[in-house]
Amino acid sequence: xxxxxxxxxxxxxxxxxxxxxxxxxxxxxxxxxxxxxxxxxxxxxxxxxxxxxxxxxxxxxxxxxxxxxxxxxxxxxxxxxxxxxxxxxxxxxxxxxxxxxxxxxxxxxxxxxxxxxxxxxxxxxxxxxxxxxxxxxxxxxxxxxxxxxxxxxxxxxxxxxxxxxxxxxxxxxxxxxxxxxxxxxxxxxxxxxxxxxxxxxxxxxxxxxxxxxxxxxxxxxxxxxx
Ligand SMILES: O=C(O)CCC(=O)C(=O)O
Numbered sequence: 001x002x003x004x005x006x007x008x009x010x011x012x013x014x015x016x017x018x019x020x021x022x023x024x025x026x027x028x029x030x031x032x033x034x035x036x037x038x039x040x041x042x043x044x045x046x047x048x049x050x051x052x053x054x055x056x057x058x059x060x061x062x063x064x065x066x067x068x069x070x071x072x073x074x075x076x077x078x079x080x081x082x083x084x085x086x087x088x089x090x091x092x093x094x095x096x097x098x099x100x101x102x103x104x105x106x107x108x109x110x111x112x113x114x115x116x117x118x119x120x121x122x123x124x125x126x127x128x129x130x131x132x133x134x135x136x137x138x139x140x141x142x143x144x145x146x147x148x149x150x151x152x153x154x155x156x157x158x159x160x161x162x163x164x165x166x167x168x169x170x171x172x173x174x175x176x177x178x179x180x181x182x183x184x185x186x187x188x189x190x191x192x193x194x195x196x197x198x199x200x201x202x203x204x205x206x207x208x209x210x211x212x213x214x215x216x217x218x219x220x221x222x223x224x225x226x
Contacts, residue, residue: 022186025119028169028179031155031193033120039159040186042112043212047161049106050132050218053077056103057095059134065089071139072202078105080129080225082148089148091129091225105130113157113222120190122155127222135165135205135217143174143201146223154224155192161185161220162213163205170199185210 022037039046059073062084076082080091081102095102109130117125129149133141146156160183167189170178176199183189191198202219209215 021184028181028189029191029195029198031120031122032169032191032195032198033189034181034183035116035119035188035190037184037186038116038119038188039112039161042108043161043186045108046106046112047212049108050220053103053106053132056100057081057098059132060097070141071135072141073134073136073139075132076130077103077109077132078127078129082129082131082225091148109220109222112159113220116157116159116188116190117155117192120155120192122190122192125154125157125222125224127154127157127224129223129225131221131223133219133221135163135202135219137163137205137207137215140204141202143168143170143178143199145197145199146221147197149223149225151224151226152196153192155190155196157222158189159220159222160187160189160217162210162217163208163215165205165217165219166203168199168201168203170201172197172199174199185212 024036026034028034057075059075061069061073063069064084065088083092083096113127114125162185165183167181167183168178170176205217
């Protein structure tokens with residue numbers, strides 16, 4: 001199993017999800033929801049597929065147009081992958097590191113994203129991009145809007161794996177008040193429609209060791225980009 005340090009990890013797929021919250025759907029906006037534990041029954045298929053994607057397109061730290069190295073390491077799968085460098089943010093069909101097309105989006109990824117979107121009442125979601133974010137303790141993602149996608153009518157489906165994190169969900173201006181939402185292994189956040197362009201981010205990850213994934217959090221974010 002993937003690990004971010006040398007500590008042996010065991011494959012406890014259901015690690016840390018409280019049985020009382022799993023299965024709950026929590027509205028966090030007019031068209032935004034946290035689906036508690038929704039990914040848990042998929043993990044037996046999802047994690048090996050993720051491992052294969054990471055072998056073909058390993059995590060790397062990217063640089064923002066402003067010259068800052070992101071603390072979150074990234075990679076992608078699907079027809080399009082999100083990248084950033086000194087020239088700007090964009091989607092590309094090829095992994096700039098290998099020159100190869102991004103790895104194909106595994107069927108289980110697509111099925112999970114579509115099932116979660118449907119559960120949040122977004123029909124017909126066809127993701128063509130899966131951005132994979134890896135947080136180690138201390139890594140964070142500052143508040144931003146997802147607006148590099150052409151299809152702003154499609155929702156975002158965001159799957160949390162590994163260590164818990166605090167997700168910030170704000171308004172339409174960077175300075176708007178944010179909700180702080182604890183996300184656990186297997187939780188999924190879906191937002192779209194009138195909420196599609198809301199600012200969001202992740203606070204610095206706390207130290208910890210997740211039984212299934214070790215000292216890291218992995219987030220899969222599905223979008224229709226092209
Ligand atoms: O890691 C997360 O939960 C959110 C990721 C995110 O905001 C993004 O990839 O745009």
